[in-house]
Amino acid sequence: MKEYNHLEIEKKWQKYWEDNHTFKTDVWDFSKPKFYALDMFPYPSGVGLHAGHPEGYTATDIISRMKRMQGYNVLHPMGYDSFGLPAEQYAIQTGNHPEGFTVKNIETFTKQLKELGFDYDWDKCISTSDPSFYHWTQWIFKNLFQDGYAKYIDMPVNWCEELGTVLSNDEVIDGKSERGGFPVIRKNMKQWVIDQPAFAEELLEGLDTIDWPESTKEMQRNWIGKSTGVEVDFNIVGGGKFSIFTTCIETIYGITFMVLAPEGQIVQDLMDRIENKDEVNAYIKETASKSELDRTELNKGKTGCPLKGVSCINPVNGKEVPIFIGDFVLASYGTGAVMAVPSHDQRDFEYAIAHKIPMIQVISGADVSEAAYEKSGYLENPEAKLMNSMEFDGMSVMEAKEAITKKLEAMGVARRVANYRFREWIFARQRYWGEPVPVVHTENGVYVLPDEELPLVLPELDDYKGKNGKAPLENAEEWKHYNKNGVTGLRETSTMPGSAGSSWYYLRYIDPKNDKELANKELLKHWMPVDLYIGGPEHAVGHLIYSRIWNRYLYNKGIAPTKEPFQKLVHQGMILGENGIKMGKRFPKYVINPSDIVKNYGADTLRLYEMFMGPLEASKPWNPNGVDGARKFIERVYRLVCADEYVAKQTKEYDKSLEKSYNKMVQKVSADFENLGFNTAISAMMVFVNDAYKADKLYIGYLEGLVKLISPVCPHLGEELWEALGHKGTIAYEPWPTYDPAKLVDSTVKYPVSVNGKLRDTIEADVEATKEELEAMALASERVKKYTEGHTIVKMIVVPKKIINIVVK
Structure with missing residues (x-):
């Protein structure tokens, strides 16, 4: 028997698969049940894959291989999320177009993915930076704009001067850019946004219909942040008014001050009446250097200042109330104003203590001199012999909510509303390497390019860095000036964020060469939704929400056939370095290069080891000894089929000696693969192999079953052993083994x-x-x-x- 030569065997079968288009999916074959398995596609960075990447990819590969053997028509594609800042930084530093850098990186990634033996249909590969793809990204954006969901508005944004671009909240950490650690400030800019709150109710409803981790669903619910309450108008003394939203209308009699967002328009409109302008402007400038996270979730802040000379009227009792500004109030959330009831809200309590503002207790239950009382109770304070809520004293909180709301509604100053923490998705970046926005700014407003002018392709530039806060595309003088069909103006020079293409790519895989429409509707109807989607939990409130929004929009337009894009979602855990440190660009010295493992041990060893490390969803440290153990098991299976001493035991006559062990293995592996329990499935195969080594006879049918079961995990080994057992062609479409329940007893x-x-x-x-x-x-x-x-x-x-x-x- 020859030794198991992984280099020779793996190259042999990879060539076979490529030459024979083994995994090409005929998407028009509706005669079989469909199974659509999908990985969150990678950004093709310059460093290539690390050993953490293949974990999720191997999981979908195992499932898609099993489903194919079970008679499903399987779609398992791969592509690249190829727009992004690293390619642009490369262009700025070298003067070369980022496309060349991106293409080179894609070639590296593709080579690494192919050497890992994944069953991707490479004919369906897509790249978000390919004009034939972003043609349809632009088309979707165009429709969003025409239907009122994409808007061009003035709003506060996270601005990074060094990077010359707007950043999303999740790209800002402690007031600095995630990439580079550069200072980020808040400032108002004209921005393209997508109206996320318009989809809030549909997104919440959809969560109840999909098989996702409950923790991810809860994160999305919290991110959307629905609350039902009352919006109330407050008149400003001397003219003007603003509104607040509250879920605690029963405490309105306890208001002792109001707080406005420092950067909000309300404050600017009042500036001529503010007596302490210098103090207010200094505080506004200070606030601009803080991220939203600093100002909200992690901040129990007491900073702020009064707007001297300005006050408002509490509509329920006519009392005059002072107005402050505080950084915990955001202009982009709600109305940009809040009512403050320090006796019954701890943050308001701390703010009131810091600024020496009086308090009014309206709910009985505890002494509020040391802390706010935030529990339920009754609107009275018998201990202090105070009755502060007028005709509503004595009511329970629930009774008072309804009664006070009705009073305010009758006065015409209040409305029952649902509010969301969810805000507009900022949909513009002052970068070059992204999808051009297909609009022109004219004297008459925004002009949208007609379909025949799509895709709007990025121009080449001599200088890829923006100047003086302007986008790099401002440098494309000829390109940005538009004069066609009687329309003159300037093209939009911001580009779309990296999340644009990834918000709908799962639809394009189904029909990637279609130049007439986004994808054929009949094909979309057959293949959607994605049956299994695997990727990291870090995308829970980014990509996964954006994708649901775009899919729901396209569903409402009759294009996407399902309300939800991903029926089952699984988050793989991280594979950490040997010392438990996360692999990746931040800690390059801990990165394990999968190509090194493939060269020294084989792709099948890497795949087997990563699936055997522990539950798919758990984070696990890398252990070189585990890699050795995986390799030894592969050699053990190879010897069982190919070594002379075991070939001599093989028989075509049915033999009962391994009957129970075999049937248990088939049952366990089939069920565990279905539930993504790959580590326990591999254990079941190990048990059978141990039993087989002890057996006097080896029934060929059982060995064939073992080879079929292991082939999704170790596909090169599976093909080689299938051939060694006397079969021609690929094992990929052989029927999946079955078991006899009676033999399990x-x-x-x-x-x-x-x-x-x-x-x-x-x-x-x-x-x-x-x-x-x-x-x-x-x-x-x-x-x-x-x-x-x-x-x-x-x-x-x-x-x-x-x-x-x-x-x-």
Whole structure:
């Protein structure tokens, strides 16, 4: 027998698959049930794959291979999320077009993915930076704009001067850019946004219909942040008004001050009436250097200042209320104003203490001199003999909510509304390497390019860096000036964010060469939704929400056939470095290069090891000893089929010696693969292999079943052993093994035998053995006789299929 030469075997079968288009999917074949497996596609960085990447990819590969063998028509594509900042930084530093950098990186990634043996249909590969793809990204954006969901508005944004672009909230960490660590400030800019809140209710409803981790669903619910309450108008003394939203309208009589967002328009409109302008402007400038996260979730801030000379009127009692500004109020959330009731909100309490603002208690239940009372109760304060809520005193909180709301509605100053923490998705970046926005700014407003002018392709530039806060495309003088069909103006020079193409790419895989429409509707109807989607949990409130929004929009337009894009979602855990540190660009010295493992041990070893490390969803540290163990098991399976001493044991005649072990393995592996329990499935195969090594005969049918079961995990090994067993062609479409439930039933039972409660022996008996037979077998045991001979047997206790206990004296 030749030694297992992974380099020779893996190249052989990879060439076979490529030459024979083994995994090409005929998407028009509707004769079989469909299965659409999908990975979150990678950004093709310059460093290539690390050993953490293949984990999720291997999981979908195993499932898609099993489903194919079970008779499904499987779609398992791969592509690249290829727009992004790294390619642009490369262009700025070298003066070269980022496309060349991107293409080179894609070639590297593709080579690495192919050497790992994944069953991708490479004919359907897409790249978000390919004009034939972003043609349809632009088309979707165009439709979003025409339907009122994409808007061009003035709003506060995260601006990074060094990178020259707007950043999303998740790209800002502690007031600095995630990439580069450069300062980020808040400032108002004209921005393209997508109206996410318009889809909030549909997104919340959809969560109840999909098979996703509950933790991810809850993150999305919290991110959307629905709350139902009352919006109330407050008149400003001297003219003007603003509104607040509250879920605690019952505390309105306890208001002692109001807080406005420092950067909000309300403050700017009041500036001529503010007596302490210098103090207010200094605070506004200070706030601009803070991220939204600094100002909200992690901030129990007490900073702020009063707007001296400005106050408003509480509509329920006509009392004059002072107005402050505080950085915990955001202009982009709600109305940009909040009512402050320090007796019943701890943040308001701390703010009031810091600024020496009085408090009014309106709900009884505790002393509020040390902390706010935030629980339920009644609108009265008998301890202080105060009745602060007028005609509503004595009511419970729930009764008061309704009664006070009705009073305010009758006054015409309040409305019942649903509010969302969810805000507009900022849909513009002052970068070059992204999808051009297909609009022109004219004297008459925004002009959208007609379909025949799509795709709007990026121009080449001499300088890819923006200047003076302007986008790089401002440098494309000829390109940006538009004059066609009687329309003149300037093209939009911001580009779309990297999340644009990834918000709908799963639809394009189904029909990637279609130049007439986004994808054929009949094909979309057949293949959607994605049956299994695997990717990291870090995308829970980014990509996964954006994709659901675009899919729901396209569904409402009759283009996407399903309300939800991904029916089942699974998050793989991280594969950490040997010391438990995360692999990736931030910690390059801990990165394990999968190409090194493939070269030294084989792709199948890497795949087997990563699936055997532990549950798919768990994070696991890399262990070189585990890689050695995986390789040894592969060699062990190879010898069982190919080594002369085991070939001599092989028989085509049915042999019962491994019957139970084999059927247990098929049952366990099939069920565990279906549930993504790959580590326990591999354990079941190991148990069978151990049993097979001890057997006197090796029934070929059982070996063939083993090879089929292991082939999704170790596809090169599977193909090689299938050929060694005398078959021609690929194993990929062979039928999946089945098991006989009757063969799983134990024919014997092991009984522990005790004498006076102490274990003395274990006997094996037929499962149908009678009580008398079991007693006789126990007494016949040589080990038991030592403790019964010369003694009187008082009684024998036999618990069927459990124990035998002999009582002697």
